[in-house]
Amino acid sequence: MINALKFVIRSASYGVMFAVVLLLLVPELRENNIVPWKFLSTTEKSQQPLSYxxxxxxxxxxxxxxxxxxxxxxxxxxxxxxxxxxxxxxxxxxxxxxxxxxxxxxxxxxxxxxxxxxxxxxxxxxxxxxxxxxxxxxxVQDNNLPVIPQISTLTSQVGDVVLAIGNPLNLGQTVTQGIVSATGQSGLSTSYLQFLQMDAAINEGNSGGALINSNGELVGINSRKFTQANPNLNIQGIFFAVPYQLARTIMLKIIEHGRVVRGWLGVDANDSLTNLKGFIIGTITPNSPALKAGLQSGDVVYQIDDIRLLNAKQGLDVVAEAAPGSILNFMISRDNQLLTLPVTIVEIPK
Structure with a gap:
């Protein structure tokens, strides 16, 4: 009788020890919603499909x-x-x-x-x-209008997933998906080819619609697809959108002034390849502010007022965002001499 009792106690002890070891090695079993037979089952849970x-x-x-x-x-x-x-x-x-x-x-x-x-x-x-x-x-005049989600500091990166929402061909609201293939600029001197480039399809009727990210936040305003003079080239997957920050800046200026006023210098500019960062002045437009101020082709503009320049794009943005009639001090390098020339900015000709 005693031996039988010892055998039962020893067996129960082994069982408790095994259970403790199992709980230590497999923490999931300690959760209330996990039971052993579910854990030991080899059936895998189905994953939710990726959705936007x-x-x-x-x-x-x-x-x-x-x-x-x-x-x-x-x-x-x-x-x-x-x-x-x-x-x-x-x-x-x-x-x-x-x-x-x-x-x-x-x-x-x-x-x-x-x-x-x-x-x-x-x-x-x-x-x-x-x-x-x-x-x-x-x-429009109405109450309780839905406003698109916006983040003022949002910047896009190459490879971001984007969705274009619009009304193509009057089919009603549709969504196309793609990725950002080149990032745009946010300054007022931005040219068309410096917009956001992506491969989300833009067809007639999509123009003016929203380009959003996977969180539903506005990335840009859809513009149009890439076109060029040679109709024999079958170009696909190149579409453009105005970057959000630039679009918002334009909107605020239009709301305030009814139009966008840009400053104008009147030069062709290329990035400086010298030790001085900034831009090299190329062709100068006749009767332009640059010509009247004494700027010359070949001058390297490395600073405007207190803004040290990194490239031509930054310099032209400084000019474009200056109020017409304002005077900007251009610090230039000419024939190994450093000069400062005041330039009176005017509005860009229409």
Whole structure:
């Protein structure tokens, strides 16, 4: 009897020791929602599919369809005026009803109608536009407008996943996906080819829509696809968008002034390859501020006022963002001499 009792106690002890070791080696078994037979099962849990549905739900309501009508008078006597209808997209940027879109969507429009995702139609007023960036600001009167998520410090990187939301070919709101293949610039001197480049498809009607990241935050305003003079080249996957920070800057200037005012120097500039960073002046436009101030072709501009320059892009941005009539001190290197020349900036010619 005693031996049998010892055998039972010894067996129970071994069982307890085994259970303690198992719990120490496999912490998951200590969780309340884990049971041994589930842990020992070889069945793998199915993974949730990758989806951008949340991003689209956040940004989609703020992307609107834009329909414009242009009444063109026929010069031929007796002919009826012709009504031209265009379509595009826009992005609600502010709760007060400000909408960003492309200028070519609303150019020469006599009537602008904005259709929200929920189906509501609103008449829009053109506040102003900027030809160089192909942006326009509209305003609608309504309450409780959905505003697209924005981060003022957002910058894009090559390889970022982006989604283009718009109204291509009047099919209703659709989404295309791609990646950023080249980053854009944020200064007012930005040219078209310095915009965000990506391969998310932009078709007719997508123009002016939102380019968002996988969190639903605005990355840029969709512009158009790449075109060139040679129609025999089959170019695919090259589309452009205005970077968010540049688009926001343009919008604020248009809201404040009704247009974008840029300073102008009147030179061709290339990055300096010398020890002095900045830019080398190339061709100088006749009767320009640069010529009147005494700047010469070959001068290396390395500093403007207290801003030490790194490249030509930075220097031209300083000029573009200067108010017309302001005087900027250009510090240059000419024939191994350092000079300072005051330059009176004027508005860029129209």
């Amino acid at each position: 549905a949340k991003a689209v739900r956040l940004a989609g309501p703020a992307v609107v369809n834009i329909y414009t009508e242009d009444i063109q008078v026929n010069p031929t006597y007796g002919r009826q005026p012709r009504k031209v209808t265009r379509l595009g997209s826009g992005v609600i940027m502010h709760e007060q009803g400000y909408i960003l879109t492309n200028y070519h969507v609303v150019q020469s429009a006599d009537l602008i109608v904005v259709v929200l995702q929920r189906g509501q139609e609103l008449h829009a007023e053109l506040i102003g536009y900027d030809v160089l960036t192909d942006l326009a600001v509209l305003k």
